[in-house]
């Protein structure tokens with residue numbers, strides 16, 4: 001039918017370009033009130049008392065505290081260590097203590113100003129170092145939220161066998177998802193004492209599960225429906241369960257719908273961020289560039305509660321050795337609790353942090369052994385048949401080398417890289433260049449240029465046995481009018497799932513795309529497909545839909561007593577005889593996949609998407625300003641179901657990663673976020689956008705739907721290391737901590753000068 | 758404290774009554790039920806609330822209702838094209854894949870609309886500058902700029 005591989009226009013596009021799409025804040029319900037939370041203002045301590053100012057007329061509003069929670073005071077995620085409302089101990093600034101609903105938002109906010117909290121303050125634990133040193137124990141017995149270890153071969157023997165040993169420490173900061181639509185949810189009292197929710201979310205079934213516990217209700221009394229979502233990027237994976245909890249408790253007490261919409265400041269203050277990281281590398285390498293031993297230590301700042309940290313750390317681990325072959329690998333590390341708001345999911349989920357480290361480190365290794373960064377990557381790059389750190393043997397669909405070669409060729413990497421090998425003299429004039437060919441003629445005066453490369457991968461779907469345990473379900477319904485409806489709990493948040501999944505179904509059934517629609521993700525109407533995360537929707541749920549399509553064709557043929565004839569005629573006769581037909585199937589893991597959760601050994605992911613980024617930067621010699629001029633991105637996504645949407649993911653993800661690399665940095669003071677607005681937390685605008693050149697590489701995955709793999713997170717993995725490597729090429733200064741701000745570059749330049757003089 | 762102002766909203770004359778201290782954004786969304794205009798920050802930083810006031814693109818979250826005058830002309834996303842007939846900019850946004858989550862789209866289209874009204878053949882850089890005040894976190898802007906550029910070179914009347 002040729003639907004897959006086409007740039008189908010997004011099915012929700014008309015609603016969006018006309019402003020008719022309904023986001024949660026656009027929804028008004030009869031009798032609806034507005035909710036707010038009264039929050040802690042200290043990072044660590046105890047609530048002594050909550051004082052309600054008698055000058056406010058409290059009869060006009062509804063106030064709820066933890067005693068109003070019908071079930072258990074926990075927000076269920078991986079663990080149940082996070083209360084919805086502070087019970088006793090305060091673990092971070094911004095925890096909710098009391099909830100208020102009022103007829104207008106203004107009145108609710110006014111009421112909030114009339115509540116005073118009295119505290120006993122404790123010494124907070126604010127850094128990984130303090131947490132690790134157990135300056136105070138704030139979680140379990142040792143502040144460790146989660147810990148893993150991966151061992152392959154014999155690292156000590158590998159180091160003995162090496163010609164050079166290269167060490168490095170790499171740090172990354174917190175990053176705000178900065179979806180343009182802040183978080184919001186409306187809860188209304190439902191049938192039989194239940195609750196109905198609608199809101200901005202990635203994972204309706206996560207909320208359902210959390211509410212069952214919190215409200216002490218069976219899921220039959222609850223329904224969770226997705227409104228149009230204005231961006232999520234992981235930020236609406238786990239946090240909406242918290243907001244849903246607040247709104248539900250208020251709605252039950254107020255006996256009316258309650259809307260809670262965060263403003264930008266509140267959203268930034270209390271919702272999750274990308275985990276800050278420290279990654280240490282010690283690598284043994286042969287003169288010829290072969291990696292012999294990698295010893296990697298990973299530390300993440302988890303924030304105050306467990307939330308999704310164990311899985312973020314796990315994904316970080318599994319990507320930390322990069323797309324390279326190495327016989328001896330040891331990876332150890334942990335995530336530590338601190339008195340900061342919990343960190344959580346953000347596009348890439350731990351992988352961008354550890355890939356930043358290994359990719360910046362590869363350039364350092366190349367420098368120490370006097371090899372070009374391209375050549376070093378070429379020599380060690382994973383191919384089909386190679387073994388990864390977990391012992392996984394790559395059986396197919398490994399486009400890493402092709403990505404590397406194509407990006408290098410398109411950008412003229414080797415020539416440009418050699419042309420601008422620099423030297424930092426750190427004299428008063430700033431950065432001095434040893435040699436620069438008059439390559440791009442547009443170079444501005446007073447600047448130096450450089451080029452950098454990174455090679456990376458991203459595992460599609462859940463880690464290890466995750467997909468096998470989840471058994472994500474999806475379905476197709478043949479409607480009375482002959483049209484088809486896709487049934488899935490997977491959400492559209494801008495990435496295009498609700499266009500790509502219908503494209504897959506249309507292709508499998510041989511019908512035009514116009515015959516397929518998607519049911520609104522509503523827990524009372526669609527099966528649980530598992531969460532919309534982990535670059536899994538196209539690859540995993542797309543595959544389930546292919547299986548559904550096959551089963552539907554089989555059933556129709558069986559009923560017709562013939563296996564020929566086109567889908568329409570078979571469907572037509574089936575509908576006449578028997579009426580609508582719904583097929584629901586569950587995910588069957590790729591055959592031959594084995595994973596051991598206890599030893600962390602085996603096939604970590606069924607398939608990987610691969611990528612190579614090349615960045616060209618220009619650095620101002622006086623102001624140290626860094627401008628990315630051009631990015632080349634070669635990404636292997638198996639098969640692009642909708643090439644335009646794949647490009648959209650790569651362009652958007654790359655710019656988000658450039659923000660993280662160069663300017664985005666959540667700064668805290670005493671556990672308080674300092675930059676909680678777009679005025680101070682700067683994200684890239686059109687003026688910060690480089691020229692983006694995309695190169696498509698397709699190494700189909702045999703178990704993916706029509707060969708497709710995931711693309712959602714891959715683009716966030718490579719831009720940051722490519723940029724710091726380009727800065728090093730331009731200036732001779734290796735930035736090991738991002739964001740690579742002009743200030744940081746200046747400091748490093750001073751240090752280097754100080755060392756050399 | 759309610760104030761009544763005779764406005765032209767999306768080409769129609771309207772007597773609008775609202776609190777003088779209300780933001781124009783809220784008057785549009787709540788009083789006039791024009792929810793196509795979005796709020797991303799409420800502080801003039803994201804451009805999601807962009808509308809056109811007397812020919813100039815403005816952040817409606819930064820203007821108070823009381824600052825408007827009789828006869829002021831406001832155009833929102835609902836005023837340039839709709840269900841039946843899309844505006845060319847809307848067509849190109851669709852076709853180029855310039856809208857992903859869509860929350861920035863109405864503001865972005867209004868900023869582009871104001872640009873093309875004044876400067877029907879903008880350069881690439883003029884387009885970049887014209888939408889520099891509109892944040893988009895999904896697209897990396899490439900397809901947005903492409904959509905505006907293609908619309909501008911298509912010779913359609915804006």
Ligand code: FES
Nearest residue numbers: 797799801804818
């Ligand atoms: S909401 Fe007006 S500029 Fe962001």
Ligand code: FES
Nearest residue numbers: 858861893894895
């Ligand atoms: S399309 Fe999502 S913010 Fe622009």
